[in-house]
Amino acid sequence: MNWISNYVRPKINSLFSRREVPENLWSKCDECGTMLFHRELRDNLNVCTNCGHHMHIPPRERLEALFDGGVFTQIKVPAPIEDPLKFRDQKRYPDRLKAAQKASQEAEAMLVAEGEILRTPVVVAVQDFGFMAGSMGMYVGNAIIAAAERAIKLRRPLVLFSAAGGARMQEGILSLMQMPRTTVAVEMLKEAGLPYIVVLTHPTTGGVTASYAMLGDVHIAEPNALICFAGPRVIEQTIRETLPEGFQRAEYLLDHGMLDRVTARGDLRDELATILRMLMGEGPVVHGDLPAPAADEGAEPATAEPAPATADRG
Template sequence: MNWISNVVRPKINSFLNRREVPENLWVKCPETGQMVFHKDLEANLHVIPGSGYHMRMEPMARLRSVFDGGKWYDVALPSVAADPLKFRDEKRYVDRLKDARAKTGAQDAVKVGYGKLDGLAVTVAVQDFGFMGGSLGMAAGEAVVTGLETAASRGTPFIIFACGGGMRMQEGILSLMQMPRTTCAVQELREAKLPYIVVLTNPTTGGITASYAMLGDIQIAEPGALIGFAGPRVIEQTIREKLPEGFQRAEYLRDHGMVDMVVHRHDMRATLARLCRLLMRVPQPAVVTTETPHTEPVVPETAALPAPAAVAAQ
């Protein structure tokens, strides 16, 4: 009886009361293999502390890092046909959309917000690589166009964090038509003389690079981001040559004139605020000093000097 009560019963209770431990508590750095606790990674804007590797950032976290106080207004996006071509490969396209929406909690790959950045009104769009690789379909194209039109109508700069693997093959020609549509919307913003700033994140490839992602007034890239049209492996197989070290990475593109600057994520908000104020010709806010006034009278330095000797009259 003692064996049953002292050994068997506690083991049964521990088995029944076992708690499931989430699998994503620790994140591994793709470059160094360093393990980082997920809370520490979130607090560091999803940058690995040791190596500085920039992990992907979901749209909500990205918007919180940009807007003042982490607060903004969601821009309503138009609805589109869910499966215009009735596409099916190994799975139906509508089922893939359901899985992506359940995984990310978003309707599609682009989210648009309106708010204040350092006191200046801005419109910001973010692409989510977690939603079918950030691919550009009808819904994502409509979101980018709506964001550009919102910026034009409200007279604000438009900032987009581009990310994705290109066009969405399940929508065929309807997906490809988002390239000229977004390009025309960029031109409308340019005619309104409003800034268009593009932040290229990892990865930005395919038709996204071939359209709105390379049309910014200012082209910014995050460190180490893969930016190009075709992938490096495809290029090597096509030309049958070894590509240069760091080819298609943000630093390589900056050195060869395709990107204006490479900005660390910790400095991104301050850089965007400074660029928006510069392009909008809005002066920087006055710096308010917080120094406490002296409570005791300050004696001028000259009071400590000896009085000048009298000059005898000639």
């Protein structure tokens, strides 16, 4: 061996060898197949710049884009009983929860926060489809009740972003009980004379659609979102007929009177502020740089880590 083999050749190879590119720099659009650079995709709120397809967006990113200056205060949600049914399928239920928490960096399938949207104070609840398909369990019920109680205390409207595959089977009947619990929470808002706006995102299905997701004063959906109780494939197999094109999609439901708006994600901020200020009897929307909202009692600063929960009944 000599210095040519030991030094020169490896040096030349290193100069011309291709650098390894991290896999997470690019995302593929599910609709058109376009490869999208991660920064460009994030700047466009996870909407495909080629075809306009609305991809999944984590709840914190949605809240940062929604609130003035990206500033919001997270609201505490009481933790329900852990694994009340001692459920086990291929994995233990607590193991599934830990895996979902690690993957999403959130405590559960719903995040509740307060802040301002174009100087309009509001409480917002966001369901995370990335956490066990956004399934509705006892925590989600507690989150909606906490959001409603906070909105009533502060005399603010409540905006809820729904995204779920239905009830959480690992909690059985306790999961289904969240349907009447959340319905009562919505009724509390209406008795207090406060607006309740629902933004239905892809997908919103099952018991979520049969309860709090369709009880809003105004229903807005993101483009092409699937909104249903039973999915189109189940219906098609049951009635043995071909369904209309776009059946149970947001535009189809808008045409048939089940929705009030279909609004692109980039326009939701202005749309929500305009509707909320009209319903609250306030002046027109104000644009511009805004100060961060002051923290209130009963809330905690937003954090990327799962919030510690206190034991409580579901």
